[in-house]
Amino acid sequence: MRILHIVNDADTGGAQTLIEQLLRVTRPGDEAHLLVLLSPASLSSRLESVATSTTYSGMSRKSVVPAKGVRDVLRLVKKHKIDVVHSHLHQSDLINELTPHGRPRVSTLHSSLDVSSNPVAKVVWRTVAGLSGRFEAVVACSASAKDFAAKLGYRFPVNQMRIVHNGSATASAPAPEPSGDPVFVHLARFAEPKDHPNLFRAFARVRERVPGATLVCAGHGVDNDNRELTRELDRLGIRDAVSLLGPVDNVRELIRTAHAVVFSSYHEALPMAGIEAIGEGVPVITTDTGDAKDLTVDERAVVPVRNSEALAEAMTWYVQQSPEGREHMRQASWDRAATEFDALVTADTYRQLYVQLL
Template identity: 60%
Template sequence: MRVLHIVNDAETGGAQTLIEQLMLARPEGDDAHLLILMGQGALSPRLEAAATSTAYVGMTRRDVVPLRAMRALRRLVAEHGIQVVHSHLQQSDLVNEVTPHGARRVATLHNSLHLAQKPVTRVTWWLAAQASARLDAVVACSNSALGFAAESHYRFGTEHIRVVHNGTRISPVPAPEPSGPPVFVHLGRCVEQKDHPTLFRAFARVLAEHPDARLFCAGHLVDPGNEALTIELETLGIGQAVTLLGSVSDVHALIRTAHAVVFASNHEALPMAGLEALSEGVPVITTDTGDAKLLAVDPQAVVPVRDPEALGRAMNRFVDLPAAERGEWRRRSWELGRTEFDSRGTARRYRELYEELTDGS
């Protein structure tokens, strides 16, 4: 099987991580090529290592008419004899939909709500929805992502969209709980739906009870140069306890330093970073949005959105658990990842879809 994946950029994100996992778990003899619409990013080394070949277009987020991407896609399909073009995220979907490349077209929906804020992005998303009837198959990463298709008026019939949960490689055993003060990790780009303000206000409540606690935040534009985030931290007086790391390439190494991974999102589908946390046995504390609650092993780890008091209370409750009980949370988190979100199962279901579309050729 010769598959070409298309994604917007090579920064840390759920779509990029899914692509990496699918490429790593592909059967021996299969080819998995990669087309990235923009330039190199934090995940480029990992993606390039997993792919049979990688090409960059050099587009920007302001580009609506993707002529350069269309030319690159046609060239790669012809050059490598691609059978399936699998796109991820709306800009990539649009390229897949409108390019006459001759291969089967698959798209995966990673969103749970239409949150396009910039005019160019809104146009791109609308066009992708209107042209979705040209796709041969659409996959939603969760039930909430399936709902997104209906809300966005996808021309591809929602009754034909199948749900396949994302997956990740599961560590052989849960990572041991770190020693020392409580450490929380947050993984997410600097976009409104990740709700860093709620996260910071919740963590301020943690510091009030546990002054030695620390929060590490990673993601595209989540770095010390982000003035909005640094002002928020200074206003709350918690800057000394929060580290903004920006994009990181080794997410698993960062996760293993955490006592828990926390999500403050006000809109989410099924965060890939949460699956990566489970794969290491690191518990997830999350807001109740989309299907994020599937990642929590205890109901008290799920709180309402935009409620910093409730989120801070859940984080404090976790820190105050006896060590043995936190250890049980880690075991159950790892077991949840192993049984529900193993990348081998995800890759197998996608491979079956590719075979179905190409008659097994």
């Protein structure tokens, strides 16, 4: 079986991580090809190492007419005798819908909110929804992502959409808790729904109670060149305690440095970085949005959205537990990843879908 995956870019994100897992567990004799609409980025080397072939269209984020992507899809389908074309994220979905490649089309929804950053992107979302009847299968990564499709007006029958949780490789045992002062890690691109201001306000309160605590933020656009973020850190007086790393190519390595991974979003589906965190046995503290609470193992680790005081309380509560209490949560987090978010199960579920379509 030969699958072509299409994704917008090769930066760190839930869609890219899912694709990496699907590429990594390809069965003997199968082929998994990858088309990236933009140019090489932070995850390129990892994706290229597991894909049968990788192609970059070299489009820009502002491209309105997706001619390059369409041409590349047609060329790759013919060259590699592709059986199924599977797209991720709405620009890639649009190209999959518009390209007359004659193969079954699959889409995975990774979002529970339209986070389009400009009017053109919003038109793309609506167009994808209107043309979604061209897909043979639409998969939602969580229940909230499926609900979002219904709200957006997807023509593909919502009652026929499948929910397949993103899976991730689980470590052989929970990672040991780092020594020293508490370290919180936040993994999200720079986008309004990720609510970095809420996170920073919460962390400022944590610092008042746990002076040695530090916060590490990673994601596209989350770096020291982002004046909006650095001004907020300066205003709160916590810039010396917060690291802004931008995209990172080894999320797991960063996660293992954390006492806990924090999500501060006011809109989220099921964050892939959270699945990777519990796969290492690192507990998740999150706002109650989408299905993010499914990653937690204690109700005190789930707080209302846009409530920085509640988020600060949860972060402080976690690090002020006894070592035995934190160790229990690390083990429980790892157990949840192994039983509910196994990468092999996810890959096998997708493969069964491809077989059914063929």
